[in-house]
Amino acid sequence: MTEGKVSTMAADRQHLSTAVPLLFLLGGLSAFPLGPEKSAGVSCGYESCHPTKPDMLNVHLVPHTHDDVGWLKTVDQYYYGDRNDIQHAGVQYILDSVVDQLLKNPDRRFIYVETAFFFRWWKQQSPAMQETVKQLVNEGRLEFVNGGWCMSDEATTHYSAVIDQMTMGLRFLNDTFGPCGRPRVAWHIDPFGHAREHASMFAQMGFDGFFFGRVDYQDRARRMLAREQELLWRASDSLTPPLADLFTGILPNGYNPPEGFCWDQSCDDPPIRDDPDLEDYNVNDVVQRFLNIANSQSKVYKTNHIIMTMGSDFQYENANLWYKNLDKLIRYVNARQASGGRVNVLYSTPSCYLQELHRANLSWALKTDDFFPYADDAHDFWTGYFTSRPALKRYERISNGNLQTCKQLEVLGGPFSSTGPFGQDDSLTLQRAMAVAQHHDAVSGTEKQHVANDYARRLADGWRRCQVVVSNALAALSGSMAERFYCDGLNISVCPISESSKQFSVSVYNPLARPVVWPVRLPVNGTAYLVSDAGGRPVDSQVLPVSRATREVRRSRGFAVNELVFQVRAPPLGYTTYSVTLRTAGAPAAAVQRRAAASIQNKFLKATFDPETGLLSSFSNLETNQTVQLTQNFYWYNASDGNNSASDQPSGAYIFRPNSSTPFLISKTAKTEIVQGSVVQEVRQWFSPWVSQVVRLYADSRALELEWTVGPLPIQDDLGKEVITRLDSSIQTGGVFYTDSNGREVLQRKKDFRPTWKLRQSEPVAGNYYPINSRAFIKDDEDQLTVVTDRSQGGGSIRNGSLEIMLHRRLLYDDVRGVGEPLNETSHVFPDGLVVRGRLLLTLDRPAAAADTHRPLAQQEVLQPLLTFTEGAPKPDTQLEFSGLQAALPPAVHLLTLSRWDGDSVLLRLEHQFQSWESDVGSQPVTVSLQKLFATMDVLGVSELNLSANQWKDEMQRFQWRPEEEERPLLKPLEDPPSWEVTLKPMEIRTFVLRVRLR
Template identity: 80%
Template sequence: MLNVHLVPHTHDDVGWLKTVDQYFYGDRNDIQHAGVQYILDSVVDQLIKNPDRRFIYVETGFFYRWWKQQSPSMQQTVKQLVNEGRLEFVNGGWCMSDEATTHYSAVIDQMTIGLRFLNETFGVCGRPRVAWHIDPFGHAREHASIFAQMGYDGFFFGRVDYQDRNRRRKAKEQELLWRASDSLTPPMADLFTGILPNGYNPPAGFCWDQLCSDDPIRDDPDLEDYNVDDVVQRFLRAAKSQALVYKTNHIIMTMGSDFQYENANLWYKNLDKLIRYVNAQQANGSNINVLYSTPSCYLQELHRANLTWSLKTDDFFPYADNSHNFWTGYFTSRPALKRYERISSSNLQSCNQLEVLGGPISRKGLFGQGDSETLRKAMAVAQHHDAVSGTEKQHVANDYAQRLAKGWQHCQVLVSNSLASLTGSSAERIYCDNLNVSVCPLTESSKKFSVSVYNPLGRTVTWPVRLPVNGTAYSVIDAQGNSVDSQVLPLSGATQEVRRNRGFAVNELVFQVQAPPLGYSTYSVSLLQDQPSPSFPQHGAPTVMQNKFLQVTFDPDTGLLTGLSNLETKQTVKLTQNFYWYNASDGNSPESQQTSGAYIFRPNSSTPFMVNSKAKVEHFQNTVVQEVRQWFAPWVSQVVRLYADSKAVELEWTVGPVPVNDGQGKEVITRLDTSIKTAELFYTDSNGREVLQRRKDFRPTWQLKQTEPIAGNYYPINSRAFIKDDVDQLTVVTDRSQGGGSIYNGSLEIMLHRRLLYDDYRGVGEALDEQSEIFPDGLVVRGRLLLSLERPAVAADTHRPLAQEVVSQPLLSFTDGGLSQNTALEFSGLQASLPPAVHLLTLSQWDEESVLLRLEHQFQSWESKVNSQPVKVNLQKLFSTLDVLGVSELNLSANQWKEEMSRFDWTPEKDEKPLLKTFEDPSVWEVTLRPMEIRTFLLRVTLK
């Protein structure tokens, strides 16, 4: 028999055209008719009526809300449906996350929240076995690796490049085995992956939702418009046609779509009839058997078939749904929201850690009631594939940002309580969230204040601090009472312009701080009276800027960068950097009407326009920092900075308002052109973790016919990208997710900002033209790129820790006035720094007596002679203030004990690596981390 698995489902965006609240309640139906609460009401009602019916649900964030509103008897009914396998959860994260613009740490967090709720509510029957990403626009290898380590048996998605799909259909390779890591021993990161036949929609002609217009099954033979025979024949044809491009005698059909099943009766009544009438044909010799099913039932049948499957080791980027429609614009869309999400992630990690280190008093202490939960859920919602991706309506983007802000307010109380407990000081703490534009009312007005620097990383970090001030000289004293070198610089015109009327400082105080692992250090700052004004800028560019590690050269005529040297390794590369824009397609070209929009990047020419071939320049040189301030146009400026002991050059770019009065939308890039011989190769990270090689105009698994020479060569960059040859590697670390490519040999370009005048017809119905109260004339965005130059063999030893510092940056808090005598000025939550290869990924409160700990080996197996070795960590000797009484190991998502996790084994057609048996240490306290391994522990602890 050909078994057709019908999977009734709904796809419920956690915000898109409406906010997450509006979607749940069915509000603002003038924008889109959708109400999630009614969908769940209706589906449960219909499942009760017929025991054959099945339904799958995905977005736990929505389900959690609905569940809290149900009566105990309804909750009992739903538990029974789950236990009987008739209501099945798939994926199970708080949302269905984006795969291009998310960082792995935030993805793991949002999956953990959703899966924990399902586990605690429904037990083993509520545990999803299948990952389900039917809507994200391209698929990241790191996501597959994460899902495999979370215990999933398989992964299904809907969107795949049109050329890739055509090839896979012919070769019957729409179901495959994805080997999602080159460092983890197979099958640890192997994941069976299926591409669904109709995206996530029903086959044409078989949509029976109230939102659809297909004919219902009219099965009264006395009626003129009786259509059973026609429906059955059309369905048999659809099933046979689909079976031709899949390998087994089982096929899957998604019966549902966006926000469907609000009136589930329509769907189920027609599906019941479809199953009955199609299966009745078996009496006439038909070999087609239709059944209600779920993705995990379908997957089980594929597993039973015991076939071999093609093996894939790259990823599914970029995604195009047609020859001129590359979905590579959203890698950069809404760059300010993308940065805010990344900062919020860093703040959440600090908040989680301080909740543990401060103990119960952090939640309810001196400054009131604080919590980490609000920010955790806001961050989880922000991972949705129409949130951090930038593909939502403007009012929805505002809602995501507001949620993050509210979550951070709750965390600020918790952080203040925790630091009050750890320092012994009851002074009020102030947080300055606009330091990137030199706004902080306390430092602008106070003559004496202290700065507490909390470092969420597991090793000591040195970090530059820049504070807005109005004085001309300050004394800075560290926790040991030593004087710290500090300098005052005048505020740049660009910063005054971007901050508008939010602050009044004329200068910036700059000094370097050092903070211990998982701990804080306190610096006292005092105004010195009667000091001369800060140094005036020197006009023009210097020929050279250098510290003990790096030398940066400039062209005095143009003011532009010309070279970068690593003084330790005696490497020098030619390097020029400038800003350009592509004019966005307005849909009037003869070959395609596709416009550039929130999703799609489509320049109307392959040659970008240079903003300016020269920059107006002024520069400063002092003992803390050297900086060259470049002004290219009223809407583009940059500061090139080199701090005294930094191994990276900082490029702080400010772009906007992007001018569109010429009627052209613009995609603004910066491009680095170097003497490195790249042979059309460059490298990007996957969700901030493993690195993938990219080649211009090439896809590893099919013969690419390139139709968009720029957009078709753009890839997501989450935290870093690099170009290299045998001698030199130039790495660029980004401070948010961005899109980029290497269009010319030796060149790397990164898209910074987009301002567009047309919608791109992918549903959002708005042009990506961001404005706000502060920027009514168009959004101004500021960000940082860090450049490092190393030998390729050791480059990862520099860029991995550098990227982690940008992702998990120190958290600054301020107190006014002097510090009391008994204040503890320094603290570390660890007994010693972690080894360089080990990253403390998670430390958060799990329940009253236990904490969740994730330790990660942050190097790939081939990356570093020194750091790509296995590392041992003793859990009992880890923390300075916690006694570890017991330990149990969990899977990555913390919803199963590690030893109980079992997954289907799949056989690849050609296996490249033998399976190695790895033996664990006999000691329960000493754990070994191998390259790219994340290990998750539940620790029973008490405060010392």
């Protein structure tokens, strides 16, 4: 790197370090990572830990509260303490009470997790109280852990949304408290199983360790015997250790206090009665019970330090109860030291406990898989929530794509995007709604129905506000002030403008950094249309009748009789415009032939159907000359009602427990119709009044689309139903299949097997289900069949050569995990039971090249093009096509984040989307020039941050840990020097703040 560039980078770093006030996220707060320097009198983090005693058993008491960002009550109800008839919980009172009690004793400690709640409380405090709280933080008496907007679910979240919500929460803490506000540990005490990708992300966010409470009961039993409840998690098979290594601790009591030591107002345990003149004096009894518990716990952990969580759900609303008894507990237990006692009790935090484990300088058991599935008893597998509330899961995924588009256009459209002709707004509302939706009782589907409705309402409100941003930005980029319309019901053929207008334009915005070919399907009432692209060239199109299944699912929300289908080519990080005009005369809509389908094919793929059954029978890749036998059908598992001899556990929002390992076949045959044309070929299948499907193949597609429609699930027989689709192939899998982890790295799964312990399988179906966030596949030496999903779902490979995916659930009993109501979704549109529509994309490839197809396909499914509509033909001076990039990024590189940061700065994340072993071509390192990236912005300066954008990358220092398998110390890998040229290695995400100038 030249001397001139060095000085430019240094000047830029200075510019970024003294950033202008944050305009776009939280209002008036400094927005940049702060250096290691601290003001006088500050002693937070590891420096604030109480001393321990090396020759004793040190018991670290961690006062905490676990505050769900929605579950039984909405996030607002939880904050204010409303609807206490459902659950007594009021977060604002917890924080009021804790701060008051911390001020009374400087030894006391408290940790807080959910920034969504703390942010709300902070805004309501007086300046004097804010200063008081800052002092508590600076002294380490109030410590933030985890620090995300919420404590996200780990099974059903997409990594991009997790990174966003963590960035939002950590940024607020940085802005408000500086270095003392930065959490040192990740804290996921309540999620129901733990994903490897989460650990990888936490490591890249700079966390020194990770603690959680829930682990499979068999796994815990083995780890207790082996004293391996604390371990080193190697969370990537592509990133060089220790980049994705994370020390991980399993807490001893979930996240609750030891039995008999809960002193919250919600608890019934007796307080410490320490007046010796009273008859019910119990100090000796309390101390002895505590010593027994501490000594017992020490036998299943590795060091002379143990941790005890002192708190639970929404506790500390009256913090005096807790602290008064904890003060006494510490005093009376430690008093035994004078007479030879070997136990030392202290107020602590997870980071202080972690520091002592690090000081022990031991080697730790190494783990490279994940913690799915999770079971807390033999017949209690928490695998149902992988699919619960499938409509909400899809809406969350769509909202994520809409948010990324909104943030990108805020940047590309400049200031005009927030204050343009269509009003004043920004992406903040949708950012917060999406952040809240990542909570482990939100997108997971494990909340009460009224809370699920509230999450959806928040997402809808956020998108309504983002539509203002999108309209303003597209107006600025195109020069057209025409009103734009949005059609959010296209998946059920509802779009008022296309249904009623004789001439309109469609703008297609592509949020990916590579060009895409995308099928557009618009509900129309004409039979012939002229479609032309941005250059005025005619585009091949096809009109076909709306299917009966679509008419039934949309009900009275639309009236189109046909659909207009054409394929668009959208530029990278940009838009293109298509004009649509009704022809007064033309060919009629494509005929629907009510006959058995033989096959459909394009130049890449062929799908063959059995003429007797109407079912898919084989699938071929014509480019590679591959064919597999493939049958696909729909089944349902009879959900357990808890009334059988093996166990009284019913299926519910969390738990999947079928009554039998053999599902019920919905129909042996499918009635079929076939529609064929130059743009798309469809085989429409009807399996029952509540299950239908369209098997669809577009002209230029390398994926076969299965659009399924399921519901209302009948319950007149008093049986809860868990509906699956199953693909049975000729591929020889040997009980092995593969799933993604939060949309990123792929993990191998094997039937009835766990890599780290000998499994005693008691639920042969539920115990073999895993989260599928974006894709799953089966393969042998010759063939790989990949299924890309449009939302998070659960699935497994129960039979050789088979892959099944759960689509929908309707249950009649609660599973006794707290939610208190059955998962039986209805709505005003579907009072007889929810109807859900979705799609699966199937690809067939050689295993060595499959990732080159399914990786970009999965990204395209997450970040779908956004369509906006205007009446009439575009005006002559309208710019009909635009790209925000000078050139498309290489195929291996994904533009993960582009959002406004501060003033003239933007946040950019670039990601290498291949694992190191996946592709001969795609898995190679790739270099990108930041200066040559954007078409409409000059990059004036750049500084690199950690993944969560709350530390400078070169200042991020983490504890180094030694795995038992490697006695040599791990060395920090050499970093690339700061440069305009950025090299990405497999699975690497690099985060930058760029100072830019719009051209």
